[in-house]
Amino acid sequence: MIGFDPEAIxxxxSIPDQYVPALMITIGKEDISSQRVRGYRKPVGEFVSYNQFTVK
Structure with missing residues (x-):
């Protein structure tokens, strides 16, 4: 996503000063009205954190 304010983000x-927000990716909600069978899907909790900044 382009056109965002890195300092506001x-x-x-609460991102530490040594990190620079350079890219944003939007994540939408799943449409459960038309689900189809899929292969393995990584759980969202493994790569998304809410209301915090974590360093791994």
């Missing part, structure tokens, strides 16, 4: 997500 840094403050909103």
């Amino acid at each position: 840094r403050e909103l997500l």
